[in-house]
Every structure is written in C-alpha cells, then in structure tokens.
Amino acid sequence: MASGTEIPAETVAGRKGALSTVISIDAMGGDRGPAAVVAGLVLSAAELPDARFILHGDQAVLSPLLARAPTLAGRVDLRHAERVVTMEDKPSQVMRHGQGTSMFSTIDAVKNGEAPVAVSCGNTGALMAVAMLRLRKLPGVNRPAIACYWPSRNPSGLNVMLDVGADIKAEAADLLQFAAMGTSYARNSLGLARPRVGLLNVGTEEHKGRAELHQAYAQMSAAASAGEFDFVGFVEGSDIPSDRVDVIVTDGFTGNVALKTGEGTAKLISGFLREALGSTLLARLGALLAMGALKRLQARADPRRANGGVFLGLNGTVIKSHGSADATGIAAAVRLAHQLARADLANRIAARVASTGLAGQDAAATGAEAGTAE
Amino acid sequence: MASGTEIPAETVAGRKGALSTVISIDAMGGDRGPAAVVAGLVLSAAELPDARFILHGDQAVLSPLLARAPTLAGRVDLRHAERVVTMEDKPSQVMRHGQGTSMFSTIDAVKNGEAPVAVSCGNTGALMAVAMLRLRKLPGVNRPAIACYWPSRNPSGLNVMLDVGADIKAEAADLLQFAAMGTSYARNSLGLARPRVGLLNVGTEEHKGRAELHQAYAQMSAAASAGEFDFVGFVEGSDIPSDRVDVIVTDGFTGNVALKTGEGTAKLISGFLREALGSTLLARLGALLAMGALKRLQARADPRRANGGVFLGLNGTVIKSHGSADATGIAAAVRLAHQLARADLANRIAARVASTGLAGQDAAATGAEAGTAE
Numbered sequence: 001m002a003s004g005t006e007i008p009a010e011t012v013a014g015r016k017g018a019l020s021t022v023i024s025i026d027a028m029g030g031d032r033g034p035a036a037v038v039a040g041l042v043l044s045a046a047e048l049p050d051a052r053f054i055l056h057g058d059q060a061v062l063s064p065l066l067a068r069a070p071t072l073a074g075r076v077d078l079r080h081a082e083r084v085v086t087m088e089d090k091p092s093q094v095m096r097h098g099q100g101t102s103m104f105s106t107i108d109a110v111k112n113g114e115a116p117v118a119v120s121c122g123n124t125g126a127l128m129a130v131a132m133l134r135l136r137k138l139p140g141v142n143r144p145a146i147a148c149y150w151p152s153r154n155p156s157g158l159n160v161m162l163d164v165g166a167d168i169k170a171e172a173a174d175l176l177q178f179a180a181m182g183t184s185y186a187r188n189s190l191g192l193a194r195p196r197v198g199l200l201n202v203g204t205e206e207h208k209g210r211a212e213l214h215q216a217y218a219q220m221s222a223a224a225s226a227g228e229f230d231f232v233g234f235v236e237g238s239d240i241p242s243d244r245v246d247v248i249v250t251d252g253f254t255g256n257v258a259l260k261t262g263e264g265t266a267k268l269i270s271g272f273l274r275e276a277l278g279s280t281l282l283a284r285l286g287a288l289l290a291m292g293a294l295k296r297l298q299a300r301a302d303p304r305r306a307n308g309g310v311f312l313g314l315n316g317t318v319i320k321s322h323g324s325a326d327a328t329g330i331a332a333a334v335r336l337a338h339q340l341a342r343a344d345l346a347n348r349i350a351a352r353v354a355s356t357g358l359a360g361q362d363a364a365a366t367g368a369e370a371g372t373a374e
Numbered sequence: 375m376a377s378g379t380e381i382p383a384e385t386v387a388g389r390k391g392a393l394s395t396v397i398s399i400d401a402m403g404g405d406r407g408p409a410a411v412v413a414g415l416v417l418s419a420a421e422l423p424d425a426r427f428i429l430h431g432d433q434a435v436l437s438p439l440l441a442r443a444p445t446l447a448g449r450v451d452l453r454h455a456e457r458v459v460t461m462e463d464k465p466s467q468v469m470r471h472g473q474g475t476s477m478f479s480t481i482d483a484v485k486n487g488e489a490p491v492a493v494s495c496g497n498t499g500a501l502m503a504v505a506m507l508r509l510r511k512l513p514g515v516n517r518p519a520i521a522c523y524w525p526s527r528n529p530s531g532l533n534v535m536l537d538v539g540a541d542i543k544a545e546a547a548d549l550l551q552f553a554a555m556g557t558s559y560a561r562n563s564l565g566l567a568r569p570r571v572g573l574l575n576v577g578t579e580e581h582k583g584r585a586e587l588h589q590a591y592a593q594m595s596a597a598a599s600a601g602e603f604d605f606v607g608f609v610e611g612s613d614i615p616s617d618r619v620d621v622i623v624t625d626g627f628t629g630n631v632a633l634k635t636g637e638g639t640a641k642l643i644s645g646f647l648r649e650a651l652g653s654t655l656l657a658r659l660g661a662l663l664a665m666g667a668l669k670r671l672q673a674r675a676d677p678r679r680a681n682g683g684v685f686l687g688l689n690g691t692v693i694k695s696h697g698s699a700d701a702t703g704i705a706a707a708v709r710l711a712h713q714l715a716r717a718d719l720a721n722r723i724a725a726r727v728a729s730t731g732l733a734g735q736d737a738a739a740t741g742a743e744a745g746t747a748e
Binding site: 090125151152153165168169200202203207208209210236237238239240241242250252253254256257258259260261262263264265266267268269270271272273275276277279280282283285286287288289290291292293294296297300301 | 464499525526527539542543574576577579581582583584610611612613614615616624626627628630631632633634635636637638639640641642643644645646647649650651653654656657659660661662663664665666667668670671674675
C-alpha cells in the first residue's frame with residue numbers, strides 16, 4: 001500500500017484482522033425483500049474481493065438465504081434485528097420508536113466504527129432521520145444533503161446533483177456547503193480533479209431566480225478558487241445531463257422534483273420505445289437486429305447502473321438504494337459504498353468544510369487517487 | 375352554429391365580415407427568424423380554413439416572404455414594426471422602452487380587440503412582462519401562470535402543467551387559482567369534462583413538503599367539488615407524465631426546472647438512441663426496418679407536437695412558442711391558439727375565477743364543447 005495514511009483505520013481493520021473494506025447493509029425494507037439484497041451481495045462479493053459485509057435483518061429469513069449462497073460464506077456477519085421500518089412509517093415515529101429495527105442496527109454499525117459506510121433500500125425519510133440522529137452532522141455542516149448520479153454526456157457518463165431530498169429548503173450558505181460537499185464527492189467517486197459546479201436556476205442570466213440563489217452565486221464565485229472547483233454559474237434543468245457541468249447544486253425540494261421528473265421521463269420514453277418496437281412485424285425484426293445496440297443504450301441510461309443516493313455531511317457515509325432495486329441495483333450501491341469507504345469520504349468532507357478556505361483535502365487534489373493508492 | 379352565445383364576438387367578427395378566427399402573430403424574435411414563422415403559417419392556413427392572421431414585424435423582410443406564399447394571400451394582415459425584442463433584452467427594459475417592437479404590436483392587437491389570442495416565439499420573460507403590462511390581469515387573478523403540455527400516458531397523450539415560469543413563487547391561494555385556471559385550460563383544450571388535478575410535491579404523503587403546499591392541499595380538497603375537478607392530492611415528478619392526473623399544479627420555479635429537466639432527459643435519451651442505432655451495421659439495418667415505428671415514437675414524445683406555453687389569467691390569451699420552433703412547431707402553436715380562441719378561454723377563466731364557488735363556466739361542463747359547437 002503506497003499511501004497507508006490516506007486509508008482510515010476502519011476500512012482496513014477487518015474484523016478478522018485482514019485488510020478488508022467493511023460495509024454495513026440493511027437486508028430489509030426494500031420492495032423486493034431480503035432475497036434481492038442477498039443476490040446483490042453475491043454479485044458484490046465476486047466483484048470486490050476485499051469486501052466484507054455486516055448484514056442486518058430477520059435471522060429466520062436471512063439464514064436460509066445465506067445458506068444457499070456459498071460464495072458469501074465467511075464474508076457476511078449476520079446481525080439479527082426483529083423489526084423492519086416500512087415505507088409507510090413516518091420518520092418522526094421511526095426516530096422515537098425505531099430501536100430494534102434493521103435500519104437502526106445498520107446505521108449503528110457505522111456509529112460504532114465497525115464499518116465506515118452503510119447501505120439501505122428502506123424508506124428515505126426514515127433513513128435520513130435515523131442517520132442524522134445516530135451519526136450526527138459533521139462539525140461545521142449546517143444541512144446534510146443527498147447526492148445522486150445522473151446519466152450525462154461527460155466522459156464518465158455521470159454527473160452529480162445535490163440536494164435531492166435530505167431537506168425541503170436551503171439558504172445560500174447551505175448551497176455553498178453543498179458545492180463543497182459535491183466537489184469532494186465528485187472528486188472521490190468520479191476522479192475529477194477540479195469539478196465544474198453549477199447552481200440550478202430558471203435561467204442562466206445573473207438577474208434570474210430567487211434571492212438566495214443570487215447570494216449563493218456570489219459566494220460560490222468567491223469560494224471556487226480556494227475550494228478547487230470551477231463555478232460555471234447558473235444552469236437550467238436541461239443542463240443537468242450536459243457536459244458543461246459536473247456537479248449541480250440545488251435545494252432538496254427542487255432537486256427531488258427534478259430527479260423524479262427525469263426518472264419519469266426516461267421511463268415514459270423507454271415504454272414508448274418498447275411499444276413502438278413491438279408494434280409491427282418489421283419493427284420487431286428491426287429491434288431483433290439492433291438488440292445489442294439497444295441493450296448498450298439501456299445500460300447507458302439505466303438508473304440502476306448509478307443506483308444510490310449518498311447522504312453527505314454526516315459522521316459516516318450512508319447510501320440509500322432505490323426501494324425497487326434488484327440484485328444489479330444493490331450491487332451498484334455496494335460498489336459505490338466500497339469506493340467511498342476506501343476514499344474515506346466522510347473525513348475528507350469534514351476536513352474540507354472545517355478548513356475556512358475550503359482548501360484541498362481530497363484525493364485527486366493531493367495526487368493520491370482513492371482506491372488506486374495501493 | 376348551435377350555440378352562438380358561447381362564441382365571443384371577436385372570434386367571429388373577421389375584419390372582412392366573414393366568420394373567421396383571428397390570430398395575432400409576432401414574426402420576429404424566434405431563433406429561426408421570420409421565414410420559419412411564415413412557413414408555419416402556410417401549414418396553419420391549409421389546416422385551419424377559418425383562420426386569419428395579423429402578422430407583426432419588419433415589412434421589408436416579411437413582404438417578400440409573403441409574396442412567395444400564395445396560399446396566404448388575403449389571409450394575412452401585415453403590421454409593420456421597426457424593432458425586435460431579442461433574447462438578451464431584460465423584461466424590465468422591454469416594458470419601459472419596448473414601444474415599436476413587433477412584440478408590443480402583437481400584444482396590442484389583442485388589447486384592442488382585433489384578435490382574442492397572440493402567438494410569439496420571442497423572449498419569454500419580456501413577453502410575459504409586456505402581456506401583463508398591456509393586457510392586465512383578469513379580475514380576481516393574483517398571479518398569472520404559464521401552462522404547458524407534457525407527453526403522457528393519458529388517452530389524449532398530453533397532460534397540463536402550470537406554472538412553468540410566469541413567476542418564481544406561489545402562495546397557497548395562487549396554487550388554488552392555478553388549479554382553477556388549469557382545469558379550465560384542460561377542459562377547453564383537451565376536452566376533459568372533469569380534469570384530475572394534482573399538486574406537485576416531494577412525496578405523496580400528506581405530511582411531506584412545504585407549508586404552503588399543505589395549505590393548498592386543504593384548499594384544493596375543499597374547492598374541488600364546486601370547481602368541477604377531482605383533486606388527486608400530492609403527485610411527484612415521476613407522476614407528471616402518468617395517467618393518474620391531468621393537471622399538475624406547482625410554483626413557477628419548480629415547474630420551470632421540471633419542464634427543462636424533462637426536455638433535457640428526452641433529448642439525452644434520443645441522442646443516445648440515435649448513437650446506439652448508428653453504432654453497428656446490424657443496428658443500422660435494424661433501425662432501417664423499424665423506421666416507421668421509430669418515427670411514430672418520435673411524434674409521440676416530440677415536444678414540438680405540443681409546442682406552446684400558454685399565459686393564463688390575463689385579459690386575452692398569449693401563447694409563447696419555443697424560441698427554436700420550426701414551421702411544424704409554429705403550426706402547432708397556431709393550432710392551439712385557434713382552439714383556445716374558439717373556446718373563448720380567457721373569458722371562461724375570468725368567469726370561473728370570479729364566481730366564488732368556482733362554479734361551472736367551461737365548455738365541456740355545459741355540454742357545449744368548444745370548437746365543435748357549430
């Protein structure tokens with residue numbers, strides 16, 4: 001390992017002493033149940049030789065599933081949790097009465113330092129509330145944020161947007177912190193040395209939009225140099241997948257609506273495409289010939305490939321996978337968790353936010369690219 | 375004409391005494407210039423035998439274009455305007471110094487009662503400002519709104535969303551008025567007797583979202599029966615193209631971001647599709663066979679088909695066409711203008727807003743379907 005000091009203790013100190021990356025995973029609460037989670041772990045285990053998993057949920061359900069997955073033997077630490085947080089549970093109730101749920105147990109493994117990162121497919125609002133309650137905000141962070149990937153025309157094929165729903169509002173100072181956190185995230189997950197940050201608005205002209213956006217515009221312009229990002233100014237909804245920006249900053253209400261609107265539009269068009277290609281004999285024949293290309297298109301625009309909203313600004317990283325994630329989606333979320341654990345993302349964000357000038361604390365900036373440092 | 379009283383004087387009193395529908399059109403200010411507008415009118419003239427046009431712009435440019443369009447002879451009244459509002463002009467400047475522009479002239483034809491509806495491809499902010507200044511808000515309307523169509527899974531293939539950018543905020547009372555105006559618009563443009571209205575939020579649970587959304591939720595629930603719409607409650611971004619709602623109500627900031635995000639996503643996917651289908655010989659052959667089906671897909675998801683944001687809540691209807699609209703896009707906007715003129719939309723909205731109980735004033739509700747009443 002070339003730069004051992006870059007890798008924090010909790011990612012290398014496996015519970016059996018080996019150099020491993022430990023990921024805490026909630027087996028319950030997803031729409032497809034624990035079988036999908038275990039199937040995802042089978043994929044992840046094959047892909048990530050150093051990964052080990054702490055799996056939280058009902059032992060009576062999980063033990064038989066694990067017994068049928070021999071490749072997971074010795075790599076999964078099963079933690080029994082009696083209760084499950086459902087999609088209908090209100091965050092406030094889960095915070096007060098959630099002890100004993102697999103979600104609490106999953107987050108507490110991060111709180112206790114057993115794993116640097118947690119993954120759950122459960123209720124987003126409850127997961128954010130539990131993560132806030134148990135992990136607490138990083139020093140200096142006012143408002144945590146959820147960041148997501150977005151299919152884009154950039155070389156990596158992905159842009160980052162935040163906040164997509166941790167909260168329903170953001171002041172100018174929050175938006176500036178989102179820029180700093182999003183920069184760290186893009187640097188450590190997409191390997192961009194100097195991400196380009198845009199502020200989502202209803203037009204690109206400086207006079208457009210709400211007052212807090214004008215304040216944030218000025219603050220980001222001033223902070224860009226010290227924060228080691230390029231501020232490209234206001235961007236519009238149509239720019240979210242574009243190659244003129246890497247990180248799109250917005251409040252959690254707008255970001256959540258935009259994310260779901262993008263997903264809904266993609267689903268509508270892919271549905272229309274399927275119907276069109278099945279509509280006539282010629283079209284069906286054509287679709288058969290173009291099958292390979294159409295599959296690559298699907299992979300390129302598939303939200304599952306980029307599965308996982310990441311909670312930034314807490315003492316530990318938490319990944320919210322889609323509620324409907326299948327094994328492929330779970331594996332994508334685990335891959336991201338593994339990458340962020342190895343990059344020590346939470347501590348990098350803490351250092352960046354703590355440093356008044358937002359000076360360089362991230363991997364690419366110091367030349368020690370996370371995950372490739374060994 | 376079965377129900378003459380439903381059709382207002384200005385739509386039937388053609389300038390030469392014939393029964394015609396007069397549409398005021400700004401020839402200038404679009405990205406493709408006046409040639410695209412005139413080409414659009416050629417399509418419209420063939421499609422709408424009773425339509426007559428007042429065309430505003432530079433006579434030196436427009437006269438030669440009209441001379442090359444013999445089918446427009448006798449159907450276009452050319453109004454010379456020296457000046458043009460550009461995409462860079464600020465709304466406030468245009469309001470103060472915009473006299474003599476084709477945009478002012480286009481709106482003034484509605485103000486003077488020569489036409490019930492105006493169409494422009496120009497600068498949206500300036501057009502809204504000029505329309506507000508010259509036409510004034512309808513009695514009882516606090517905040518006008520821009521409504522747009524959205525490709526959807528409903529039988530008509532279209533949903534309505536408002537506000538998509540007239541203003542950057544909306545209080546609960548404004549959102550309720552948007553529900554009433556959007557209901558009128560959906561009834562008179564899509565022929566829905568009892569539109570289903572949804573309020574855009576970050577989740578469908580009643581406790582989610584901002585305070586003004588909770589107030590609007592209660593007000594819409596109470597007003598639905600008298601307003602002759604069904605209130606389906608909160609909807610999410612993913613529901614905008616769905617068949618569980620016809621009219622999506624939101625503030626102008628969120629609506630504008632959602633609209634542009636949807637457009638950007640559709641453009642990204644169609645670009646990816648084009649690249650995928652051109653990537654291999656087999657794919658190209660397949661695309662050739664499926665050509666007919668792919669063209670129908672494009673038509674179904676094409677924003678040009680539904681071209682036109684409609685300004686609601688003013689003394690007269692104004693349609694903002696896409697700045698980049700080509701002849702097909704212009705013709706779509708003119709078709710919509712013609713339909714709304716014949717439905718007497720502005721007066722119907724005025725009556726609906728004025729009546730405290732939002733009682734039935736619209737075509738479908740009274741059984742006299744606009745445009746089919748003759």
